[in-house]
Amino acid sequence: MTDRLSARAFLTLVTDDSTFTELPYPARLAKPDGPLAWQGYDASRARAAERTGESESVVCGTATVTGTPAVLIAFEFGFLGGSLGERTGDRLEAAYTYAREHRLPVVPLVATGGSRMQEGMLALTQLQRVAHQSALTRETGLPQIAVLRDPTTGGGWATLGAGADVILALPDAQVGFAGSRVRPPDADPTAYTAQAQLAAGAVDAVVQPEELRETLGRWLGLLTSPAQEVPLPASLGTATGLPATGWAAIHRARSPERPRAQAYLDAYFTDRVRISGDRCGGTDPGMLCGFGARDGRTVAYAAQTGTATRPAGYRTAARLIRLAGRLGVPVLTLVDTPGAANDAEAERQGAGAAIADVFAAVAAARTPVTTLVIGEGGSGGALALAAPGNTWATPDSYFSVIAPESAAAILKRPPTQVEATADQLRLRPQDLLELGVIRGIV
Structure with missing residues (x-):
């Protein structure tokens, strides 16, 4: 052998x-x-x-x-x-x-x-x-x-x-x-x-x-070849213009034709390697983490793939951000999740602590963190991965405190009011820019 x-x-x-x-x-x-x-x-x-x-x-x-x-x-x-x-x-x-x-x-x-x-x-x-x-x-x-x-x-x-x-x-x-x-x-x-x-x-x-x-x-x-900063990825979406309504933004972000993280990573890096696992017994295929070559220098990445993120995914992302910080490598995060997994198994696996770990890793990052929202930005499960003051969005994305369906349910509104609720949440890219939540639209 x-x-x-x-x-x-x-x-x-x-x-x-x-x-x-x-x-x-x-x-x-x-x-x-x-x-x-x-x-x-x-x-x-x-x-x-x-x-x-x-x-x-x-x-x-x-x-x-x-x-x-x-x-x-x-x-x-x-x-x-x-x-x-x-x-x-x-x-x-x-x-x-x-x-x-x-x-x-x-x-x-x-x-x-x-x-x-x-x-x-x-x-x-x-x-x-x-x-x-x-x-x-x-x-x-x-x-x-x-x-x-x-x-x-x-x-x-x-x-x-x-x-x-x-x-x-x-x-x-x-x-x-x-x-x-x-x-x-x-x-x-x-x-x-x-x-x-x-x-x-x-x-x-x-x-x-x-x-x-x-x-x-x-x-x-x-x-051993860290970049000094993170060049912002270009939007890969085919949507023209910005969504006219909140519900239109939701529809765009949930479209199966919209490019996901894998396409962004393929376009952004000439070579990349992936870390896997949270070192606590879990993996999450819905969170892609690793290091890639961009213009001959290294950028780390943590990318959600459009699924509900599991606790192991958050812990892997936190591990990636801290490792990148120790090595002097800047970090790119791609946000795309309807939210954190909220099933019973996720709770047993420590969902709250795992999300808190990512918030802490981003807050204490030793190197620059740049975020691009490429699809769904579902509540705290998405915000945990977003860099304060350095988050950008694509035209086919949204970012919301809660999904409009859930908001309507909490407010005891009928299903016919979901679309109107989406408008009230002001979750469109242009709304987020006006509110100062993001730096710009890619």
């Missing part, structure tokens, strides 16, 4: 030819059979070294990936199951430190069973050490892109893997906090796969081995 390649073979798979240079490693005074004097530990390490040609479970160095330089951390699973011990921690800390000093992104290529039992709690505390290094790197605005190989379990998954900004995984890789030998006997093994983690919102993409270098290179290139 490709994902069971040695550390160095896997590095050859993902890096440009002859560009990998191994970093020097810190020296640590060896104790007989390790810090716990675990009988036979030295012999186990010696056998592992002879079998793999490595002196520890990670190989760290610099290389370019389709032209973008990075620090890469490749796990050698053949060395005691890719487990983390004190000397592993030394190497990881040195690699992260080098990355910060030289302003390089970090790419962990993870294949590990977890912490090394023969070093006891001293091995387990390396996870805190790794988490600290990852946090320092995050604070300096450097991206971390993890590649999950087979297996990625235990503390390695819970730090280097799940703690990365973007997570790619190889097909059928075993991914989960619990390794195969310590799970409940009745545990469903399909829940511990890369595909299951993708479905649960914990992984951004499952990538075929032969596509990994190109995919990783695209991610690295985009996350």
Whole structure:
């Protein structure tokens, strides 16, 4: 299997030819059979070294990936199951430190069973050490892109893997906090796969081995080339002029012929990659989030697709906006939703908290956020994604405090009064401009 390649073979798979240079490693005074004097530990390490040609479970160095330089951390699973011990921690800390000093992104290529039992709690505390290094790197605005190989379990998954900004995984890789030998006997093994983690919102993409270098290179290139501002997209709608009435605006925005977010993203970006999932167990196909190339520089995007937005969609958008802020990338949001999902399941999934999270992310954004309303702007579920003072609208859109049908129902008006209610709500693009809700009409 490709994902069971040695550390160095896997590095050859993902890096440009002859560009990998191994970093020097810190020296640590060896104790007989390790810090716990675990009988036979030295012999186990010696056998592992002879079998793999490595002196520890990670190989760290610099290389370019389709032209973008990075620090890469490749796990050698053949060395005691890719487990983390004190000397592993030394190497990881040195690699992260080098990355910060030289302003390089970090790419962990993870294949590990977890912490090394023969070093006891001293091995387990390396996870805190790794988490600290990852946090320092995050604070300096450097991206971390993890590649999950087979297996990625235990503390390695819970730090280097799940703690990365973007997570790619190889097909059928075993991914989960619990390794195969310590799970409940009745545990469903399909829940511990890369595909299951993708479905649960914990992984951004499952990538075929032969596509990994190109995919990783695209991610690295985009996350290290931020734009300074967001050029406003042009309207793709075919409607001429502005809607004469509120109900005409509703009719235009709800038209099945009106272009949706996918068409806008295709027209706006020359290349783009997508993040997926809220890292809390959910995904929402009605919210498209990611990074794209526009005029050779990177803009992040969060786009509603015309459906009622689920809590997972809001949490994914908030994750995207905060990540873009850390990396210095401006954000484009496309608003198009009849409103937030309001079914019982959405409430159980924390709809209110998820919407609040997006409001907070936009309000505290470190980089410019530009919004274009391209269709329906349904109440707070749409407003959460809109940039205060920098929201624009297309001629085939509307923005309203509530849908006219719902407003009429609340006011106990008959259905025949829905159209008149739409006019009263002043939801047309030209109304919004006059009221100062939007900056302009595209």
